[in-house]
Each structure stands twice: as C-alpha cells, then as structure tokens.
Amino acid sequence: MTSIVKPRIAHPALPKNELGLTRRQYEGAMSTLCAGCGHDSVTAAIVEACWGLSLRPEQLAKLSGIGCSSKTTAYFVSGAHGFNAVHGRMPSIATGANAANRELCYVGVSGDGDSLSIGLGQLAHAIRRNVNMLYVIENNGVYGLTKGQFSASADVGTKSKRGEANTQPPVDPVLLALTLGATFVARSFSGDKRQLVPLLQAGMRHQGFALIDVLSPCVTFNDHEGSTKSYAFTREHYHAAVEADFIARAREIAVDYAEGESTVVTMHDGSRVRLRKLDPGYDPSDRVAAYDYIERKFADGEYVTGLIHVADGSASELHAANRTTATPLNRVPYERLSPGAAALGKLMARYR
Amino acid sequence: MPATQPAPDRLNDFVIKFANVNGTGSASANTLIMKAIFRSGVPVVGKNYFPSNIQGLPTWYEIRVSADGHQARGGRVDLMLAMNIETYARDVKEVAPGGFLMYDSTWPRSALLERHDITVLGIPLAKLCNENFDGVRNRVLMKNICYAGALAALVDIDLEIVRALVTEQYAKKPKLADANLKAIELGYRYAREYLPCPLPLRVRRLDRTAGHVLIDGNTAAALGCLYAGATVGAWYPITPSTSLMDAFRGFCERYRVDPATGERNFVVLQAEDELAAIGMVVGASWNGARAFTPTSGPGISLMNEFVGLAYYAEVPCVIFDVQRVGPSTGMPTRTQQCDLLLCAYASHGDTRHVLLFPADPGECFTLAVAAFDLAERLQTPVFVLSDLDIGMNDWMVPELAWDDAYRPDRGKVLSAAEVEQLEKFQRYVDRDGDGIPYRTLPGTSPKAAYFTRGSGHNQSGAYTEDSAEYQQVVDRLTRKFATAATLVPKPVLEGPGNRPVGILSLGSCDGPIREALGELARRGYALDYLRVRGFPFGAEVEAFLAGHERVLVIEQNRDAQLKSLLTLETAVPKHKLHSILHYDGLPLTAQFVTDAVVAALGAGGRRAAAAV
Ligand SMILES: Cc1ncc(C[n+]2csc(CCOP(=O)(O)OP(=O)(O)O)c2C)c(N)n1
Numbered sequence: 001m002t003s004i005v006k007p008r009i010a011h012p013a014l015p016k017n018e019l020g021l022t023r024r025q026y027e028g029a030m031s032t033l034c035a036g037c038g039h040d041s042v043t044a045a046i047v048e049a050c051w052g053l054s055l056r057p058e059q060l061a062k063l064s065g066i067g068c069s070s071k072t073t074a075y076f077v078s079g080a081h082g083f084n085a086v087h088g089r090m091p092s093i094a095t096g097a098n099a100a101n102r103e104l105c106y107v108g109v110s111g112d113g114d115s116l117s118i119g120l121g122q123l124a125h126a127i128r129r130n131v132n133m134l135y136v137i138e139n140n141g142v143y144g145l146t147k148g149q150f151s152a153s154a155d156v157g158t159k160s161k162r163g164e165a166n167t168q169p170p171v172d173p174v175l176l177a178l179t180l181g182a183t184f185v186a187r188s189f190s191g192d193k194r195q196l197v198p199l200l201q202a203g204m205r206h207q208g209f210a211l212i213d214v215l216s217p218c219v220t221f222n223d224h225e226g227s228t229k230s231y232a233f234t235r236e237h238y239h240a241a242v243e244a245d246f247i248a249r250a251r252e253i254a255v256d257y258a259e260g261e262s263t264v265v266t267m268h269d270g271s272r273v274r275l276r277k278l279d280p281g282y283d284p285s286d287r288v289a290a291y292d293y294i295e296r297k298f299a300d301g302e303y304v305t306g307l308i309h310v311a312d313g314s315a316s317e318l319h320a321a322n323r324t325t326a327t328p329l330n331r332v333p334y335e336r337l338s339p340g341a342a343a344l345g346k347l348m349a350r351y352r
Numbered sequence: 353m354p355a356t357q358p359a360p361d362r363l364n365d366f367v368i369k370f371a372n373v374n375g376t377g378s379a380s381a382n383t384l385i386m387k388a389i390f391r392s393g394v395p396v397v398g399k400n401y402f403p404s405n406i407q408g409l410p411t412w413y414e415i416r417v418s419a420d421g422h423q424a425r426g427g428r429v430d431l432m433l434a435m436n437i438e439t440y441a442r443d444v445k446e447v448a449p450g451g452f453l454m455y456d457s458t459w460p461r462s463a464l465l466e467r468h469d470i471t472v473l474g475i476p477l478a479k480l481c482n483e484n485f486d487g488v489r490n491r492v493l494m495k496n497i498c499y500a501g502a503l504a505a506l507v508d509i510d511l512e513i514v515r516a517l518v519t520e521q522y523a524k525k526p527k528l529a530d531a532n533l534k535a536i537e538l539g540y541r542y543a544r545e546y547l548p549c550p551l552p553l554r555v556r557r558l559d560r561t562a563g564h565v566l567i568d569g570n571t572a573a574a575l576g577c578l579y580a581g582a583t584v585g586a587w588y589p590i591t592p593s594t595s596l597m598d599a600f601r602g603f604c605e606r607y608r609v610d611p612a613t614g615e616r617n618f619v620v621l622q623a624e625d626e627l628a629a630i631g632m633v634v635g636a637s638w639n640g641a642r643a644f645t646p647t648s649g650p651g652i653s654l655m656n657e658f659v660g661l662a663y664y665a666e667v668p669c670v671i672f673d674v675q676r677v678g679p680s681t682g683m684p685t686r687t688q689q690c691d692l693l694l695c696a697y698a699s700h701g702d703t704r705h706v707l708l709f710p711a712d713p714g715e716c717f718t719l720a721v722a723a724f725d726l727a728e729r730l731q732t733p734v735f736v737l738s739d740l741d742i743g744m745n746d747w748m749v750p751e752l753a754w755d756d757a758y759r760p761d762r763g764k765v766l767s768a769a770e771v772e773q774l775e776k777f778q779r780y781v782d783r784d785g786d787g788i789p790y791r792t793l794p795g796t797s798p799k800a801a802y803f804t805r806g807s808g809h810n811q812s813g814a815y816t817e818d819s820a821e822y823q824q825v826v827d828r829l830t831r832k833f834a835t836a837a838t839l840v841p842k843p844v845l846e847g848p849g850n851r852p853v854g855i856l857s858l859g860s861c862d863g864p865i866r867e868a869l870g871e872l873a874r875r876g877y878a879l880d881y882l883r884v885r886g887f888p889f890g891a892e893v894e895a896f897l898a899g900h901e902r903v904l905v906i907e908q909n910r911d912a913q914l915k916s917l918l919t920l921e922t923a924v925p926k927h928k929l930h931s932i933l934h935y936d937g938l939p940l941t942a943q944f945v946t947d948a949v950v951a952a953l954g955a956g957g958r959r960a961a962a963a964v
C-alpha cells in the first residue's frame with residue numbers, strides 16, 4: 001500500500017486566510033487511522049489552527065516519533081517538511097532542528113507511549129532546555145499501533161479491553177511539565193475543537209516550550225466501558241478551568257469581560273490570548289497553584305483542561321539562553337564561521 | 353655510584369617516564385618538560401596512561417625523546433621519575449638496564465631499591481618544598497615543578513627555555529609564575545650540586561621541530577569542526593572523547609562570538625544521553641546545519657537506532673568515535689581500535705557506513721573537514737574513527753594549516769528556484785546515476801516539502817509497503833555506497849608496491865609500523881605498506897590486496913576487525929591475510945610490530961619479502 005494523496009480540488013467559494021490560502025491547502029495525505037480515532041480530530045484542529053494563523057506552509061516543520069499519533073504529521077500541511085523519527089526520540093530531532101534554524105515554527109506530535117514511556121527522558125529534557133516548539137501529546141492511555149498495551153499514562157484502575165485493571169500510577173504530562181518549569185502547559189480533548197484550536201494557536205505563538213496534552217481516544221483499543229480514556233469518560237470528567245481565545249496580532253478584542261473574569265496574555269509576536277477563568281479562584285500564571293489545583297481536582301475525580309499555566313518563556317528559551325545570533329545558523333555564511341588561515345597560524349603558537 | 357653506563361648514543365633518544373598520583377597536578381610539570389625539549393628543536397611525543405578516576409590512583413606519563421621523530425610509544429624506560437609510593441616497586445622494575453631512577457629522598461626507601469643495574473638518584477623534594485613554600489596543596493604542586501627543574505639539569509635542558517615557558521604560561525598570574533620559577537630553580541640547583549649532571553641521556557639542541565606543533569587529536573578534530581563550519585555540536589560526556597567538545601566550545605567562544613553584540617554563531621548541546629546527542633545531530637543536519645557528535649564505543653552502541661534512520665532517510669551526520677578498550681565499559685582510559693565493525697555496520701537491517709581513519713592529530717584536523725564534506729555530499733552518516741592514543745596524547749605533527757579558498761561541499765541541496773523548475777520534487781530519485789538523490793531543506797517552499805521517514809518509502813519519499821518500490825530505494829543506496837568508495841580519502845602507500853609481502857593497517861598503527869619498517873629493512877625484510885584512510889575500500893585497496901602474495905594486517909583489537917572488513921568487502925581470498933593483533937590497551941610499539949612481522953615471515957620470509 002502506498003500513501004494516499006487527496007485530490008485537491010479548489011472550490012472558489014472556500015474561505016481564504018490572509019495569505020489567500022484555503023483550509024484545503026493546509027491538509028496533508030489521507031489519514032490511514034481507524035475511523036473515529038481521536039487523532040484525526042486533532043489533525044483537523046491543527047489544520048484549522050495553521051490556516052487561522054495564516055502560517056506560510058513552508059514555515060512549519062512537523063516532527064513526530066512512532067505510533068498511530070506520530071503518523072499524523074503526514075496528514076496535515078503537506079507543504080511543510082516533516083520528520084517521522086524513531087520511537088520516543090522526536091524531542092532530540094526537534095532540539096537539533098531548532099538549533100539549526102530558530103525561525104521556523106516547530107510542531108511535534110507524539111503519543112503517550114512515545115512521550116511518556118520510551119521517550120520520557122527526551123521529553124523531560126526538551127522541556128528543561130525550553131526548546132521553542134509546540135509539543136502535542138495525543139493521549140489515549142494505550143499503545144495503539146502495537147494493539148492496545150497500557151502506556152505510562154494509563155490511570156490506576158482503568159481497564160484494558162480484555163478486562164485487566166492497570167495498577168501502576170500514571171505519568172501525567174501536565175504535572176511533569178509544571179514540575180520542570182514549562183511556561184505553557186495545557187490540556188484538552190480531541191472532541192473539543194472550540195477549546196483545542198485556540199490552544200494550538202497560542203502554543204505555536206508561545207516563545208518557548210509549549211505542551212498540550214490532548215485526550216484523544218483510541219476507538220479500537222481503549223474506548224470501552226471501564227476505560228478512563230474513552231470518549232464517554234472524557235466527556236463526563238474533563239472540565240475546563242480556563243478558556244482561551246486566541247487573538248491574532250492585528251485583530252481587536254471584540255467582547256469585554258468584567259474585571260477579574262478575564263486576563264489577556266500578549267504573546268511574543270504581539271498576538272494575544274484572552275483567558276476566561278471558569279473557576280474564579282484559579283490563577284494560571286501561578287505554577288505552584290496550578291499544580292495544586294490539578295491534584296485537588298483529580299482527587300475529586302475531575303481532570304482539569306484549558307490553558308493551565310502560562311508565563312513568559314522567552315528569557316530561558318534555548319537560543320535566548322545561548323545568545324545565538326538572530327540569523328538561523330543554517331544560513332550564517334561560511335565566511336563568518338571560519339576564523340581563516342591567519343588565525344590558525346596565530347593559534348598554532350599555543351602548541352609550541 | 354652508577355653501575356652500568358647506558359650506551360653513549362642515548363643523546364636525543366631516550367624515554368622519561370613519570371609515575372605520579374592522579375589529581376596532584378603533575379600534568380603541568382610533565383608537559384613543561386616535554387615542551388622544553390620540543391623547543392630545544394628535538395622531536396618528542398607524550399603518552400599519558402591514566403586511570404578512570406579523579407584523585408588518588410596511579411597515573412603515568414611518558415615522554416619519548418626521538419631525534420628521528422618517531423611518534424610511537426618507546427616501549428622502554430630510560431629514566432623513571434618515581435613519585436608514587438604505591439607503584440614504586442613496579443616502577444623500579446620497569447627501568448631498562450643501565451637506566452636511571454629518581455625518587456623523593458625525603459623519606460628513606462632502602463628496602464625497595466634493589467636493582468644494581470640502574471642508577472638511583474635521590475632528591476628530597478618534599479623537604480625542599482616544605483622549607484620554601486606554604487600551604488599543603490601548594491607544596492604538593494610545587495614538588496612537581498621542583499622535579500621538573502631537577503630533570504632539566506639531569507638531561508641538560510636549557511634552563512632559559514624552561515623559564516620562558518613558565519613565564520608564558522602564567523603571564524596573567526605573576527605570583528604563580530614567581531612560585532613556579534622558584535621551584536624550578538630549587539630543583540635545578542639541587543641536582544647540579546648533588547647529582548651527576550648531566551646524565552648520558554641528554555638533550556642536545558637540534559633544529560627538527562620547526563614548523564611543527566605538539567597537539568592532541570581531539571583538539572585538532574575540534575579545529576577541523578570549527579573550520580569546516582560546524583554550527584551545532586551535541587554530545588554526552590565520555591572519555592576519551594570529551595575533550596573534543598571541550599575544545600570545540602573553547603574555540604567557538606574565541607572565534608564565533610560577535611565582540612560587539614556577544615551573539616554566538618554556534619550551539620553546543622549537552623544531551624541527556626547519546627541517543628539524544630545523535631538525534632540532535634540528525635535534526636540539525638536535516639535542517640541544513642553542519643552538526644556533529646563526539647563519543648566513544650558505548651555511545652555508538654546507544655546511537656545505533658538513529659544511525660540506521662539517518663542511513664535510510666539519507667540525513668548527513670558526522671560522528672567522532674574516539675575508541676577506547678571494550679567490550680562493555682571496558683578500560684575507559686586505555687586505547688584500542690575495537691569499533692571498526694560496530695561502526696561499519698551500525699544499526700539494524702542492511703546498513704553500511706562511511707568510515708574515516710585518521711593516523712595522527714594532523715589527520716584528525718583534515719579528516720574532520722573531509723567528514724562534513726562527505727556526509728553532505730553523500731547524505732549519510734560518516735564516522736571518524738580516532739582512538740584514545742591519538743585523541744588524548746600530544747603528538748608532534750606539522751603545524752595545522754588552512755586554505756582560505758576552502759568552501760564547504762554542501763552536496764545536492766535544491767533551492768526554491770531550482771525546485772520551481774521541476775515538474776515535481778522527488779526526494780529519493782537518482783537523477784545523476786551516482787546513487788545520490790537531491791534534498792531540500794525545511795523552510796524552502798511548499799513544492800520542496802517532503803516527509804522524512806525511517807519507514808518504507810518510495811522514490812518520492814511517500815510511505816510504501818510495496819516490495820518493488822522499497823527495493824528500488826535500497827538498491828540505490830548500494831549504488832551510493834559504491835560512489836562513496838570513490839570519494840573517501842585514498843590510502844597511503846609506502847614502498848614500491850610490487851614487493852611480494854605487504855603490510856596493511858590503519859589509524860594509530862602508522863607510527864609504530866613506519867618505525868618498524870626501518871628496523872625490518874635493516875634486518876633484510878623489505879615490505880610494502882598500505883595505510884587505509886577510508887571505508888568503503890576503494891580500487892587502490894583492491895589492487896594492493898591483489899598485487900601481494902601475502903598481506904599482514906596489523907590492528908589494535910582482539911578479533912581482527914579490519915581483516916574481517918577486508919574479507920567481507922573486497923575480493924581478497926582469506927588465506928592471503930595474516931593478522932598481527934595488539935590489544936592490551938597500551939599504544940602499539942615498533943618493537944611489537946618488528947617481532948610479529950619476523951615471527952610471521954620467519955627466516956625464509958626474509959628472502960620472500962625482499963625478493964623483488
Ligand atoms: C524501538 C522501538 N520499540 C518498539 C516499537 C514498537 N512501537 C511502535 S508504536 C509503539 C507504541 C506507540 O504508542 P503511542 O505513542 O501511545 O502511540 P499511539 O499508537 O497510541 O497513538 C510501539 C511500542 C518501535 N517502533 N520502536
């Protein structure tokens with residue numbers, strides 16, 4: 001079987017973004033995932049987010065590991081370069097790629113097995129390095145591609161399709177990211193496009209590492225009764241603490257909310273995210289409080305969603321910390337990289 | 353006093369060995385002596401035998417003084433500086449008959465001084481330093497400098513040269529310079545007064561180091577990376593490769609920082625492990641930067657999965673393997689050439705890689721540059737296989753020189769305009785018949801975009817599980833590897849090439865082999881010698897193997913890995929090859945080579961080898 005190319009028939013009536021491109025021009029190859037797989041909805045949300053941002057397709061670099069989720073980078077923005085790396089190691093590819101060219105927009109898509117089992121180390125260290133990228137985990141609690149084994153995000157007590165209960169505590173990527181000092185941490189649900197799209201857009205515009213844990217049910221291996229990552233369970237137990245609207249740079253904020261109810265966070269490129277707190281006691285700028293809030297809600301059987309934590313990540317971002325030149329390293333002319341023959345001649349004195 | 357006098361011809365031809373305790377600051381004293389001899393115009397080489405430890409274990413440093421410029425380990429000790437009580441007994445034993453031993457006579461050590469065929473020289477170093485310096489740490493440090501002063505008197509090094517070196521080294525710390533000069537003076541004067549200076553082991557000024565430097569291979573390789581225009585380095589620390597990245601970072605801080613803005617033209621990433629280090633290199637190279645990672649055997653083991661991906665997805669990357677003794681953690685601070693097969697076939701599935709084999713620091717510099725050009729030209733991983741002996745020891749090599757006309761070979765990279773000319777961009781099509789496809793960099797244009805994947809892909813880069821499509825791609829990779837054989841650096845032939853017996857070797861075996869060839873010739877054995885510098889082997893290697901009745905393959909590992917590679921990758925019949933293997937962890941010596949060649953060829957072999 002070869003990959004399936006979608007026929008690209010441009011309908012004159014399709015809406016266009018600032019670049020004059022339609023949503024179709026942000027699509028990729030035809031998905032080969034199971035019908036109803038949560039991952040396909042995330043793909044659709046990414047297409048929507050990129051279109052809405054008027055991102056030039058070639059400005060995007062799509063990175064992934066291995067898994068059903070990691071396949072999805074082929075299913076959006078075919079005008080962007082993609083890299084389907086090895087299992088669990090996408091963060092290192094992203095780090096190297098970002099080091100080489102700081103100008104592109106890096107979007108990594110991974111799975112819970114890819115990121116929290118085999119790739120936990122690389123994920124943690126990419127967060128620590130504050131690599132400027134959006135990192136999406138399509139979290140279904142199982143290894144889809146290898147047919148349904150529990151992954152490291154499986155909740156205690158959740159049941160496999162064959163009825164066994166998981167006994168090991170899960171790794172929660174949101175808590176992990178908060179612990180490691182990530183400056184953009186969100187959780188969402190593949191079925192909630194209204195919540196997900198602005199989060200993706202804000203994450204792409206965030207300067208620094210942005211993590212979005214997206215509950216994305218596996219209809220084939222983990223959508224049964226007794227699973228805590230099924231569509232039904234997710235709809236019932238996942239609740240937003242904060243709602244986010246993404247406002248592109250040039251746009252006006254349309255509706256005003258009462259003081260205290262909404263906060264506006266300005267992103268690095270001048271775009272803004274307006275946060276509406278659904279729980280008045282919640283403060284997304286306070287990392288420690290956010291951590292505490294999630295834990296407390298979890299004890300009540302509730303999963304917090306929305307933009308859980310956001311702070312300025314620009315100072316500790318990889319290149320800012322390194323003081324890398326503004327020109328992407330892959331474009332610095334060779335003449336500026338070689339110290340030249342004379343300098344080498346001088347240096348040789350050290351070794352005499 | 354002295355028992356047997358050494359032969360008088362030990363002028364500019366002897367070995368000094370320093371037995372120290374690591375972590376006591378002996379390295380600077382030993383380097384000082386070596387540099388002073390070098391500045392006297394007399395060729396030297398330094399070999400460091402150090403433990404995998406930070407403080408308190410024995411460590412040895414060997415300086416070979418060789419008017420003829422031999423770079424191999426000497427294999428004998430003429431003058432031992434026995435500064436470590438723990439190893440004193442074995443250090444005494446190691447001195448060659450007629451040789452000398454100097455020790456700290458502050459404390460008596462009579463029971464151990466049992467050799468009558470060597471001259472024992474005592475100098476009360478601790479006492480001298482305790483009387484003249486304050487502070488425990490300072491006294492320990494100055495003891496080393498003090499013996500360097502005594503040594504200068506004993507082997508007749510011009511004190512002015514030593515003084516100049518100290519003054520240069522501490523140009524910015526005048527207090528330290530004064531203390532060091534005082535310690536030198538103390539040792540020098542004591543030796544002149546109480547010891548038989550100068551010894552028959554003497555340094556006499558020559559003019560044979562002009563145009564040369566004393567440099568280690570890791571520093572030279574780092575300079576190669578700098579001059580090749582590498583901008584991204586990723587690594588996880590491991591002996592004996594760590595100093596390569598330390599040096600690269602140091603050079604970058606000096607030459608790649610904008611003095612006005614402080615902005616840097618490089619990124620050095622200390623990865624969490626070697627899996628991440630190679631991933632970063634693959635990511636950066638995929639994105640068009642020149643990127644590299646230095647490591648050693650255990651690191652290569654961890655990198656295997658990514659190396660296979662880079663091979664199949666055709667992403668350039670440069671990997672330095674500064675080899676150390678294996679298997680497993682092995683002896684981390686000892687040398688070997690034991691990763692040849694590991695690197696040649698790294699990763700699962702049908703993979704074969706380009707390898708380069710520098711023989712000394714000079715080649716670490718030039719082959720580092722070649723590695724980047726080849727990696728980008730061939731769009732594949734390239735391994736530079738150095739070893740601990742080359743990487744961490746100071747060798748005397750011609751000054752590294754640079755041609756400002758050099759421009760990196762970025763290989764077949766299409767620009768947006770070039771892609772625009774095509775009907776369709778196809779990542780993995782062989783347009784030129786050399787097996788090398790065209791690539792594009794992220795950010796070029798939507799038409800230039802493709803999907804990089806390790807899973808089955810067809811010529812366009814699209815996912816496939818179709819047998820014919822898959823095979824088309826891997827068959828082209830075989831053709832690409834054949835192209836690589838024509839591009840890797842040519843082997844170096846020594847001798848007329850038509851002698852019946854030849855030696856074939858690589859890397860750091862070169863010095864000992866060249867030295868041995870002289871001795872063998874004197875004994876009537878005339879052999880050709882081919883040093884391979886790259887893998888896949890080219891036509892010259894095939895011709896050498898075909899043109900000799902017998903080929904002695906010399907290498908530093910137990911399992912004859914080079915010989916295995918030759919039998920696997922050339923047409924040579926196995927029975928033609930005879931292995932000479934050295935794998936005790938110490939650098940090869942000329943004596944070992946000579947003995948092994950003589951043993952292999954026997955007396956009849958002398959005629960066979962000579963008959964031309
Ligand atoms: C080194 C290695 N080990 C094992 C595998 C097999 N494997 C492929 S995908 C996968 C799990 C993927 O799980 P997840 O990341 O959660 O993705 P999902 O399929 O659930 O979206 C495994 C174990 C592999 N590809 N590579």
Ligand code: SF4
Pocket residue numbers: 032033034036037038039068069140144145217218219220221
């Ligand atoms: S197996 Fe599960 S995760 Fe994989 S495509 Fe099917 S539904 Fe999606």
Ligand SMILES: [Mg+2]
Pocket residue numbers: 067069111112113138139140141142143144151
């Ligand atoms: Mg999963």
